[in-house]
Amino acid sequence: MAKHPVSLKVNGDEHDLLIEPRKTLLAVLRDTIGLTGTKEGCSTGDCGACTVIVDGKAVTSCMVLGVTASGKEITTIEGLASDGELHPIQQAFIDTGGYQCGFCTPGFIMASKALVDENPDRTEEEFRFALGGNICRCTGYTKILEAVLQAAEEIRTNS
Amino acid sequence: MSEKKEYKVIGTRPIRHDGVDKVTGRAIYGADFQITGLLHGRVLRSPHAHARIVSIDTSRAEAHPGVKGVVTAEDLPAAEDKMADLGEGAVSLKYLCDNILASDKALYKGHAIAAVAATSPHIAEEACELIDVEYEVLPPVLEVRQAMESDAPILHENLRTSSLGETGDKPSNIASHFQHKKGDIDKGFDEADVIIEREFVTGTVHQGYIEPHNATALYNPDGQLTVWCSTQGAFTVREQLAEILQYPISKIKVVPLEIGGGFGGKINVYVKPVAALLAKKTGKPVKVLMNRADVFEGTGPTPASYITIKMGATNDGKITAAQTSLVFEAGAYPGSPVGAGAMCVFAPYNIENVVIDGYDVVVNKPKTAPYRAPGATNAAFGTETVVDELAEKLNIDPLEIRLMNGAKEGDRRADGPVYPRIGFIETLEAAKEHPHYASPNGKKYHGRGIASGFWFNIGLESSVTINVNPDGTVNLVEGSTDIGGTRASIAMQAAEVLGIPAESVNPTVVDTNSIGYTAVTGGSRTTYATGYAAYEAAQDVVQQMKARAAKLWDVDEDNVQFADGEFSSINGKEEQISFRDLSARLGETGGPVIGRATMNPAGAGGAFATHVVDVEVDVDTGKVEILRYTATQDAGKAIHPSYVEGQIQGGVVQGIGWALNEEYIYNDEGEMTNASFLDYRMPTCLDLPMIDAVIVEVPNPGHPYGVRGVGEVPIVPPPAAIANAIYDAVGIRMTELPMSPDRLLKAMGKI
Structure with missing residues (x-):
């Protein structure tokens, strides 16, 4: 299958790639x-x-084809900690025990980061609504919500 | 053992040793594994629920550019008439192998038929479509009562019912029937003033771990087979591979990578032997990943069941008799968890007269696998609903009737065991004293429900070694894969013995070549049994280091004592040295110290839980909203309370999903019509309140710190608790799971 040139900026680094259009x-x-x-x-x-x-x-x-992400800026879980310091959301997940197997954790942390970046001043209800697209099968969500609320509080206090 | 013992590490909440790896994306799960020269495998699955395989032609797939190898059941060693020993009793090797790659019949939609290895996952997928399989389609049977009919389609021509020691003389879908009896059931019902008898039906549900199954296998030319995978037990994978491939255990190494959830569903192997066959055929490493539909259709769900419960009680609330028939789906091959269900069904109560009948029935669905307290949730749905109804009829508070009949130390369960010290009554008292139970409940369409549950927990084998580092830290080597924080709960037990902080113990989960046999992370055994092994290995370290101190001080070993991280000399010389300082002097006193322990502890204390739930029923839509949830549970001793709470909260929410939404929905052809996370509705955080986990501690006499397994029992009470709350809200007894909006509307006569 013919490959297409794609330029992505991932975690601040440029990647010039040739990828098949069917690749997500x-x-x-x-x-x-x-x-x-x-x-x-x-x-x-x-x-x-x-x-x-x-x-x-x-x-x-x-749900996104790689070719359609060309030119976009992308942050993944690997791009969250900076200078050896964990992001407050990462730290809060550790502190509260907001994960068990850890498999859904990168997704939850990135979804939470986008929400908190947009507006850290949200109620538990609003966070529950906004995180409704992320499934965790281990925790029952209680400690995830505790982590997100704790991180949001810290981010509000420090901003 | 004192119940009030003071600990330095046990009962604290240090962060997990794998904490940073799991929030930074650095933890390597099965699908993340890379190795040079890797090929990608894909499995072709049966589109039919029941069909004879007439022929398989792989030639077009083999000719497809990029394809390196195709395998079918013909690549498996001949399994006819052999039995496989997997440590928990013999099972038919043919059944085991046929579930990996079907030989003569496809027994469920999604049954693996063939597999391809290619240079990319896309090419492997394309090639699967080029495999020509001719099927003779047969009628499927999907429900246990139908499967037990004499004219039902037969799955296995050679299967005969084994019933109470007798073997049947004609083919049947009933694989086995057993019975437990205690007392005189007729006398028990004669003594009763009130008798309730009800039928219950529960749906097929999936463990729902978010990480799909995966395996990467490599056959080296020297005959060494290595498999990297996520699993609940590397050693059980090694055993299953050895049996299925008929290959020596000494030539198989299984490397457990991080695991993205299991709940019992990652004990049985599926794609691991397939990856091994493809690796052997191609001479290259092959990675096989499932997608979500594969997981739903091709891996073990937990069984649907048909249950009858009959219980009788006197006017003053004493339960005098209990009888049940538990009919469980095994899936395509025998082996449902009906035995465990039978152990748990009446376990919370001390009842003199009991009869329990269990039936294991094959149907055209994936072979069932364990799921968190397997069998117990199905059973408790029936028992706990009937107990609620008895309480109502007798006008007794539902907690009180449980307190009046609750099992205690010395009581005997119908299946045999006599309870050591257990904490069921304490969970009831904790629920009774909780502000939730005293809070108002009376709004229209609001209801409150109570239910209890039991899981017996298991011990099994664990091995731990502890290497002492010169800086006073230790490296703990274990074989238990960590699904939810057991690195911490195991390390903390060693830290307590050694008098060092939890952070000074570095736990590592290793492969099958690097530690003694360790059974699966399952049965709520890991913090109990591997933790016990860590305790004993740490004691071994202490003993050896006492000898080193004795050598340093030129005293007799018996004259060295160890307390609070300090070795000191007694009887004469005033000498003292800390664990840390002594650890720097091991070289000069005889070389490194390695503590070791292997265990198969018999004293896994059973776990009880009592749950209180408030719901609101939307009588127009049939939707049930969980308003408040409180779960009390006897943890024996909570090593890491946060992680115990996490187990309780997670189990409760799985139970809520089972209660309200989750089920495999089949069409008449036996095809699952909801094999995606969109249509198989697991709870999201939108559906829930915060879950209040209340830890009760009644120490288990079978463990040095009193640990009881905590992982499984929290899933047991929710369906019954919610059913009882729905009854309290709208006066309808729900007897079928899930209690989804359509079923509830139907029960309320609205549709």
Whole structure:
């Protein structure tokens, strides 16, 4: 299958790639670039495990073709910690025990990051609504919500 | 053992040793694994629920550019008439192998037929479509009552019913029937003033782990087979591979990578032997990944069931008799968890007269697999609903009737065991004292429900070694894959013994060549049994280091004591050295210290839970909203309370999904019509309140810190608790799971 030139900016780094048009952004990130932190749970956009941030918005990367992401700025879970410091959301997930197996965690953290970047001043109800597209099968969500609320509080306090 | 013992590490909440890896995307799960020269495998699955395989022609697929190899059941060693020993009793090797790649019959839609290895996953998928399979389609049977009929389509011509020691003389879908009896059931019902008898039906549900099954296999030319995968137990994968491939265990190494959830569903192998066959055929490493539809259609769900419960009680609330028939779907091959269901069905209550009948029935659905307290949730749905109805008829509070009849130390379960110290009554008392139970409940269409549950927990084999580092830290090596924080709960038990912080223990989960046999992470056994092994290995370290201190001080070993991280000399010389300082002097006192322990502990204490739930029923749409949920549970001793709470909250929510939405929906042809996360509706955070987890601690006498397994029992009470709450809200007894909007509307007579 003919490949197409695609330029992606991922976690601040430029990647000039030749990819098959049938490859999803998720497959490009995982298999072509080698960023395996983003997970594939359903391939149909239902579980949110593959959530990354594309131009500021949380996106399920299994539902985006790699070729259509050309020119976009993408942040994955690998791009969140900076200078050896965890992002407050990452830290909050660790502190509260907001994950068990950890497989849905990158997606939850990226979805939460997009929400908090947009507006950290949200109620539990609003976070529940906004995170409704991410499925966790281990935690029952209680400690995930505790983590997100704790991180949002910290971000509000520090901004 | 004192119930008030003070600990330094046990009961604290340190962060997980794998914490950073899992929030930064660095943890390597099965699908993330890479190796040079990797090929990609894909499995072709049966489109029919029941069909004879007439022929398979792989020639077009083999000729497809990029295809490196195709395998079918013919590539598996001949399995006829052999039995496989997987440590938990013999199973038919043919059944085991046929579930990996069907030989003569496809027994469910999604049954693996053939597999392709190619240079890309897309090419492998294309090639699957080029495999020509001729099927003779047969009528499927999808429900246990139908499967038990004498004229039902037969799945296995050679299957004969094994019933109470007798073997049937004609083909049947009933694989087995067993019975437990206690007391005199007729006398028990004669003594009863009130008798309730009800039928219950539960749907087929899936474990629903978010990470699909995966495996990467490599056959080296020297005959060494290595499999990298996510699994609940690397050693059980090794055993299954050895049996299915008829290959020596000494030539198989299984490397467990991080696992994205299991709940019992990642014990049985599916694509691992397929990857191994493809690797052997191609001489290259092959990775096989399932997609979500494969997971739903090709891996073990937990069984649907048909259950009858009959219970009788006197006017003052004493339950005098209980009888049940548990009919469980095994899926395509025998082996449902009906045995475990029978152990749990009346386990919370001390009842003198009991009869339990269990039936294991094959149907044209995927072979069932364990799912969190397998069998117990189905059973408790029936029992706990009937107990609620008894309480109502007798005008007794539902917590009180449970307190009056609740099992205690010394009581005997119908299937045999006599309880050691257990904490069921304490969970009821905790629920009774919780502000939730005293809070108002009386709004229109609001209701409150109570239910309890039991899971027996297991021990099994675990091995741990502990290497002492010169800086006073230790490296703990274990074989238990960590699904939910067990690196921490195991390391903390070693840290407590050694008098060092949890952070000074570095736990590593290793492959089957690097540690002694360790059974699966399952049965709520890991913190209990592998934690016990860590405790014993740490004791071994202490013993060895006492000898080193004795050598340093030139005293007798018996004159060295160890407490609070300090070795000191007693009887004479005043000497003292910390664990840390002594660890720097191991070289000069005889070389490194490695503590070791292997265990197969018999004292896994059973776990009880009592749940209180408030719901609101929307009588126009049939939707049930969970307003408040409180779960009390006896954890024995919570090593890491946050992670115990997490287990409780997670189990409750799986139980809520089972109660309200989750089920395999089949059409008449036996095709699952909702094999996606969109249509198989698992709870999201939108559907839930915060779950209040209340830990009760009644120490298990079978563990040095009193640990009981905690993972499984929280899934057991929710369906019954919610059914009882729905009854309280709208006066309708729901007896079929899930209690989805359409079923509820139907029950209310609205549709």
